[in-house]
Amino acid sequence: MKKEQNKILSEVTGSDYKYGFYTDIDIEIFPPGLNEDVVRAISAKNEEPEFMLEFRLKAYRHWLKMEIPDWAHLKIPEINYQDISYYAAPKNKKGTESPDGVDPELRKTFEKLGISLDEQKRLSGVAVDAVMDSVSVKTTFQETLAEHGIIFCSMSEAIKEHPDLIKKYLGSVVPYTDNYFTALNAAVFSDGSFCYIPKGVKAPMELSTYFRINAANTGQFERTLIVAEEGSYVSYLEGCTAPMRDENQLHAAVVEIIVEKDAYVKYSTVQNWYPGDKNGKGGIFNFVTKRGICRGERSKISWTQVETGSAITWKYPSCILKGNNSVGEFNSVAVTNNYQQADTGTKMIHIGKNTKSTIISKGISAGFSNNSYRGLVKVVKKAQNSRNFSQCDSLLLGDQCGAHTFPYIEVDNANSIVEHEATTSKIGEDQIFYCNQRGISTEDAIGLIVNGYAKEVLNKLPMEFAVEAQKLLQISLEGSVG
Amino acid sequence: MNSMLSIKDLRASIEDKEILKGITLEVKEGEVHAIMGPNGSGKSTLASLVAGKELADVTGGSITYLGKNLFDLNPEERSKAGIFLGFQYPTEIPGVTMVNFLKTALNEHRKHKGLEPLSAKDFLKLLREKKDMVEIDSKLTNRSVNAGFSGGEKKKNEIFQMAMLEPKLAILDETDSGLDIDALKIVANGVNKLKRKDNATIIITHYQRLLDYIIPDYVHVLFDGRIVKSGGKELALKLEEKGYEWIRNQVNGN
Numbered sequence: 001m002k003k004e005q006n007k008i009l010s011e012v013t014g015s016d017y018k019y020g021f022y023t024d025i026d027i028e029i030f031p032p033g034l035n036e037d038v039v040r041a042i043s044a045k046n047e048e049p050e051f052m053l054e055f056r057l058k059a060y061r062h063w064l065k066m067e068i069p070d071w072a073h074l075k076i077p078e079i080n081y082q083d084i085s086y087y088a089a090p091k092n093k094k095g096t097e098s099p100d101g102v103d104p105e106l107r108k109t110f111e112k113l114g115i116s117l118d119e120q121k122r123l124s125g126v127a128v129d130a131v132m133d134s135v136s137v138k139t140t141f142q143e144t145l146a147e148h149g150i151i152f153c154s155m156s157e158a159i160k161e162h163p164d165l166i167k168k169y170l171g172s173v174v175p176y177t178d179n180y181f182t183a184l185n186a187a188v189f190s191d192g193s194f195c196y197i198p199k200g201v202k203a204p205m206e207l208s209t210y211f212r213i214n215a216a217n218t219g220q221f222e223r224t225l226i227v228a229e230e231g232s233y234v235s236y237l238e239g240c241t242a243p244m245r246d247e248n249q250l251h252a253a254v255v256e257i258i259v260e261k262d263a264y265v266k267y268s269t270v271q272n273w274y275p276g277d278k279n280g281k282g283g284i285f286n287f288v289t290k291r292g293i294c295r296g297e298r299s300k301i302s303w304t305q306v307e308t309g310s311a312i313t314w315k316y317p318s319c320i321l322k323g324n325n326s327v328g329e330f331n332s333v334a335v336t337n338n339y340q341q342a343d344t345g346t347k348m349i350h351i352g353k354n355t356k357s358t359i360i361s362k363g364i365s366a367g368f369s370n371n372s373y374r375g376l377v378k379v380v381k382k383a384q385n386s387r388n389f390s391q392c393d394s395l396l397l398g399d400q401c402g403a404h405t406f407p408y409i410e411v412d413n414a415n416s417i418v419e420h421e422a423t424t425s426k427i428g429e430d431q432i433f434y435c436n437q438r439g440i441s442t443e444d445a446i447g448l449i450v451n452g453y454a455k456e457v458l459n460k461l462p463m464e465f466a467v468e469a470q471k472l473l474q475i476s477l478e479g480s481v482g
Numbered sequence: 483m484n485s486m487l488s489i490k491d492l493r494a495s496i497e498d499k500e501i502l503k504g505i506t507l508e509v510k511e512g513e514v515h516a517i518m519g520p521n522g523s524g525k526s527t528l529a530s531l532v533a534g535k536e537l538a539d540v541t542g543g544s545i546t547y548l549g550k551n552l553f554d555l556n557p558e559e560r561s562k563a564g565i566f567l568g569f570q571y572p573t574e575i576p577g578v579t580m581v582n583f584l585k586t587a588l589n590e591h592r593k594h595k596g597l598e599p600l601s602a603k604d605f606l607k608l609l610r611e612k613k614d615m616v617e618i619d620s621k622l623t624n625r626s627v628n629a630g631f632s633g634g635e636k637k638k639n640e641i642f643q644m645a646m647l648e649p650k651l652a653i654l655d656e657t658d659s660g661l662d663i664d665a666l667k668i669v670a671n672g673v674n675k676l677k678r679k680d681n682a683t684i685i686i687t688h689y690q691r692l693l694d695y696i697i698p699d700y701v702h703v704l705f706d707g708r709i710v711k712s713g714g715k716e717l718a719l720k721l722e723e724k725g726y727e728w729i730r731n732q733v734n735g736n
Contacts, residue, residue: 425576433535434573434627436557437566438587438643439594448586452577452626 020244059176059186158194192222261296273309280339283311294326318347336369345375492543503707519704564650670695690722
């Protein structure tokens with residue numbers, strides 16, 4: 001039985017990664033290396049105003065003095081920052097091959113990824129900012145959204161077109177000093193998405209960013225900034241994929257969300273970066289800082305993430321609950337298989353009175369992987385009558401993987417309530433056999449059980465994403481139980 | 483009548499300890515067999531080997547099911563070929579609703595027969611019919627598979643699944659254990675209602691009382707890995723009256 005299980009474990013495939021292809025296009029790429037000239041060159045490339053260059057240089061100089069954090073439950077190989085190219089852009093991105101200036105080759109690439117850059121073709125009407133390597137290739141539905149007063153554009157465009165908003169908000173939730181990777185990102189980010197929802201406006205469609213790494217020997221550094229004014233609402237989606245390569249690639253992103261009184265931002269991610277092969281070779285190093293602030297009363301931020309990709313994931317989407325009665329949510333499914341490592345969770349910082357937060361984390365570990373939940377719930381003294389509920393579940397497949405939970409709780413007043421529940425379970429041979437005996441194959445049984453286990457979180461995803469996420473969970477774990 | 487299950491001189495061991503010491507059993511369409519025996523006599527091992535759980539290593543003999551070598555089929559193929567095991571201890575599967583579980587199972591069976599999956603409407607209709615048939619509480623199907631079910635509910639749920647999948651050969655492994663008399667009647671009624679001319683049932687039990695409600699055609703007494711006595715339904719009564727001591731003495735030649 002044991003032997004059988006090991007045999008099946010060893011058959012775990014890396015070939016099921018559907019998005020591992022590479023698009024052969026002409027690119028403009030900086031030579032590898034990082035110094036002040038590179039930072040200046042990125043800023044010049046994007047024709048940025050002076051304040052942005054200063055922001056970048058300050059960040060870069062700060063970064064030089066910092067060290068990579070070592071507190072996570074991760075084995076991070078040494079990253080040589082001089083071996084990475086910090087700018088890679090498809091050529092002719094503003095070419096004239098098609099009416100909207102998108103290279104047909106790029107259009108095809110995104111279509112292959114299930115992302116249509118043609119507004120007419122989108123039945124469901126999701127606006128998308130498509131980012132390849134260092135640049136935004138196309139942002140759809142900009143005009144439709146503008147009719148509602150919504151600004152939705154690439155970050156590079158926002159810096160040029162809306163410098164006042166950028167000056168006011170960029171780095172206001174995640175300062176470059178926050179950590180090693182935010183400093184690096186602030187110095188070298190080249191693009192990303194910007195979204196501004198004016199007072200009282202409910203976004204008429206879902207907005208999204210799709211990140212694609214294509215070029216080799218590059219890192220991707222992008223920023224997303226979402227500002228939701230009083231009484232507004234937006235549901236934002238984020239997806240990402242990369243080619244299969246033997247070398248690791250670095251992705252260090254920053255997402256900032258500002259939510260005013262009575263506004264609500266729902267942010268959903270399906271993270272599917274290349275996870276590496278079955279022996280742990282290759283894959284994306286994913287170091288991401290995501291944070292939102294509920295500034296106004298009754299404002300709300302809801303993070304939902306399905307993390308199946310990346311060789312290493314280091315990511316803690318957080319909420320600062322500053323406004324009284326504001327609400328933060330974190331819903332997460334993190335899957336690790338083969339030699340993947342994930343250290344992910346959230347921070348809920350309660351500052352306003354009667355603030356509420358909910359954390360639901362579902363870890364699934366298989367193969368030789370390690371999967372950790374790390375979360376902080378902090379309630380300051382003046383955050384009277386605040387509440388947190390945390391539920392952290394771990395599901396193990398096989399006996400070579402690890403699941404860890406690191407909850408940190410700091411409560412500075414006596415009338416707040418913080419609850420933490422945790423469970424660890426294993427898909428048992430008995431459960432599999434029970435399914436088999438009713439005619440359900442082992443693969444399908446695992447799919448049923450895993451999706452059942454993650455249902456609570458998957459239900460929070462927008463419909464289109466939920467279906468994809470369900471399939472992804474099953475594929476990610478294919479062949480992982482005997 | 484056509485032969486359904488033919489077990490010949492089946493031997494099986496768990497870690498060098500021989501559990502089954504040469505079982506021979508012939509089950510034909512339309513028959514109900516009862517296998518009785520004390521704890522540890524090998525009843526559950528026999529049931530699990532037919533269903534395909536590798537609880538024990540087969541060291542000799544054969545099992546033929548509808549003319550095929552059963553050992554060539556994996557557990558899900560056996561299920562789709564019509565073998566149903568009513569578990570002694572049904573497994574809990576948190577997070578997977580009964581509806582989703584049964585729909586997946588049923589559609590796998592249909593696919594095997596070359597049929598299209600049932601529409602949601604037809605599936606729910608079938609679900610309702612079978613629920614009524616086996617008198618299962620209708621809320622149970624919205625809950626996770628066996629999770630938090632009482633002992634009686636779990637056993638009724640086994641019969642309900644049997645009703646949904648309509649097996650050719652049902653093996654009920656101590657389905658009566660832990661049931662009160664009302665639940666026992668419900669379970670027995672379910673089994674009787676599902677009885678057809680072309681299917682067969684093997685009931686594994688300690689006690690005679692289930693056999694008051696399900697009348698077997700044959701009763702076999704399994705003792706220390708062997709079938710030591712076979713007979714009609716009256717054998718169960720005799721066993722109830724005299725106890726397993728009677729068998730033990732006969733086997734030991736006293």
